[in-house]
Amino acid sequence: MTRSAKDFFAPLAVGAPAPLREIPARPSRAIHFFDPGNEKMAAKVPQMVGTVDVLLGNLEDAVKAENKEKARQGLVDIGRSTDFGKTQLWTRVNSLDSPWALDDLTTLVTEIGDTLDVIMVPKVQGAEDIHYVDRLLAQLEAKAGLTKPLQVHAILETARGVANIEEICAASPRMQGLSLGPADLAADRRMKTTRVGGGHPGYLVRQDPQRDDLGVPQYDGPRATYQQDLWHYTIARMVDACAMHGIYPYYGPFGDIKDTVACEDQFRNAFLLGCVGAWSLHPAQIAIAHKVFSPSVEDVAHARRVIAAMGDGTGAVMIDGKMEDDASVKQCQVMVALAEELAAIDPDLKAQYDQIEVQA
Numbered sequence: 001m002t003r004s005a006k007d008f009f010a011p012l013a014v015g016a017p018a019p020l021r022e023i024p025a026r027p028s029r030a031i032h033f034f035d036p037g038n039e040k041m042a043a044k045v046p047q048m049v050g051t052v053d054v055l056l057g058n059l060e061d062a063v064k065a066e067n068k069e070k071a072r073q074g075l076v077d078i079g080r081s082t083d084f085g086k087t088q089l090w091t092r093v094n095s096l097d098s099p100w101a102l103d104d105l106t107t108l109v110t111e112i113g114d115t116l117d118v119i120m121v122p123k124v125q126g127a128e129d130i131h132y133v134d135r136l137l138a139q140l141e142a143k144a145g146l147t148k149p150l151q152v153h154a155i156l157e158t159a160r161g162v163a164n165i166e167e168i169c170a171a172s173p174r175m176q177g178l179s180l181g182p183a184d185l186a187a188d189r190r191m192k193t194t195r196v197g198g199g200h201p202g203y204l205v206r207q208d209p210q211r212d213d214l215g216v217p218q219y220d221g222p223r224a225t226y227q228q229d230l231w232h233y234t235i236a237r238m239v240d241a242c243a244m245h246g247i248y249p250y251y252g253p254f255g256d257i258k259d260t261v262a263c264e265d266q267f268r269n270a271f272l273l274g275c276v277g278a279w280s281l282h283p284a285q286i287a288i289a290h291k292v293f294s295p296s297v298e299d300v301a302h303a304r305r306v307i308a309a310m311g312d313g314t315g316a317v318m319i320d321g322k323m324e325d326d327a328s329v330k331q332c333q334v335m336v337a338l339a340e341e342l343a344a345i346d347p348d349l350k351a352q353y354d355q356i357e358v359q360a
C-alpha cells in the first residue's frame with residue numbers, strides 16, 4: 001500500500017528532517033567501493049577524496065563475516081576523521097535479512113549520519129523493504145538530530161526486485177537511484193554464468209548460412225557470430241523506471257579488473273542507454289568510469305551547436321545534412337546539462353569544454 005499524495009513528503013518520525021522533494025543531480029560517475037576494515041584500503045581513502053565522485057564504504061558482500069563489525073567501525077572512524085569536500089560518502093549496508101543490517105543502520109546513522117549522503121541497500125525485493133528502511137532512518141535521524149535526510153539507493157539483484165522495479169522506485173522520497181547487481185541477479189535468476197557482470201561468449205547470434213548456387217544452405221561454411229549483451233533488458237527496465245520517478249540508474253560491478261577494454265564497453269553501453277555511473281571495484285576502474293560517463297568534447301560541441309541553431313527550441317533546421325528539431329534539441333540539452341554539472345566539480349573537464357567554440 002503506497003502512501004497518499006498528501007502524506008508522501010511528510011517526515012516518518014517526529015523530529016526527522018523533511019524529505020527531499022527532488023533528488024539532486026550530483027555527479028556520481030564512479031561509485032568507488034572500499035572495505036573500511038581493510039587497513040590498506042582504508043588508509044587510501046583520504047588521498048582518494050577529490051579524485052572520485054563517490055567513495056562507498058562497503059559492509060556487505062566481499063567483507064568476510066568475521067570482519068563485519070570491524071568494517072562498520074572502520075567506516076565510522078573514516079567518516080569522523082575525513083573531510084570529504086565535494087566527494088560524496090555512501091555506504092552499502094548488509095542485506096535486511098542478515099544479522100548485521102540493523103546494527104549497520106543504527107550505528108552509521110547515529111555516529112556519522114551527517115557525513116553520509118546515500119545508503120545503498122542490497123537485495124531489495126519490493127516496496128516493503130524500502131518502507132522498512134524509510135521509517136527506521138526517520139527514527140534514527142530524529143534521534144541523531146540530523147537536519148538533512150539520508151537518501152536510499154537500491155541494488156536490483158533479485159528476480160522479484162526486477163519484477164517490482166517501479167514500486168521500489170516509487171516507495172519513498174528518499175529513493176536516489178538503482179544499481180544493477182549482475183552477480184547476485186544471475187544467481188537468483190539461475191542464469192548459467194559464473195562471472196561478475198560483463199558479457200559471455202556463449203550468448204550470441206550467428207549469421208545465416210551462406211547458400212550455394214541452387215539456394216541450398218551451407219551449414220558447414222564460415223558464419224560470423226556477434227556476442228550479445230546479457231544485461232540489456234534489465235538495464236533498459238532500470239533506466240525507464242528511474243526516469244519515470246526522477247531518480248538515477250547505474251551499472252554495477254565489472255569483476256574482470258584486468259579487462260579494462262571490456263569494462264569500458266560495458267560501462268559505455270550503460271551510459272548510452274541512460275545510466276549516470278557505474279561501480280569501481282579497483283582504483284584502475286575509476287578513470288574508466290570518469291571517461292565513459294563524461295560527455296565527450298565532440299558530443300558537447302555538437303550539442304551546443306544544435307542548441308544555438310535551434311533558437312527557441314522549436315521548428316526544424318539542417319545541420320551537416322541532418323534534420324534537427326524539438327526532440328533532438330532536448331537530447332542535446334541533456335548532454336549540455338550533464339557537461340555543466342561535471343565541469344563544476346572537474347577542472348580538467350571544464351578546461352576541455354571551455355575550449356569548444358560554437359560553430360555556426
Ligand SMILES: CCC(=O)SCCNC(=O)CCNC(=O)[C@H](O)C(C)(C)COP(=O)(O)OP(=O)(O)OC[C@H]1O[C@@H](n2cnc3c(N)ncnc32)[C@H](O)[C@@H]1OP(=O)(O)O
Nearest residue numbers: 033034040041044058061062183184196253257281282283
Ligand atoms: C560481486 C558483487 C559485488 O558485491 S561487487 C562489490 C564488492 N566487492 C568489492 O568491494 C571489491 C573491492 N575491491 C577489492 O577488494 C580489491 O580491489 C580486489 C578486487 C580484491 C583486488 O585487490 P588487490 O589484489 O589487492 O589489488 P591490487 O594488488 O591491484 O591493489 C593495488 C593497491 O590498491 C589497493 N586497492 C585495491 N582495491 C582497492 C579499492 N577498492 N580501494 C582502495 N584501494 C584498493 C590495494 O590495497 C593495493 O594497495 P598497496 O599498493 O598494496 O598499498
Ligand SMILES: O=CC(=O)O
Nearest residue numbers: 157181182183184
Ligand atoms: O552486488 C552486486 C552484484 O552484482 O551482486
Ligand SMILES: [Mg+2]
Nearest residue numbers: 061157181184
Ligand atoms: Mg550483490
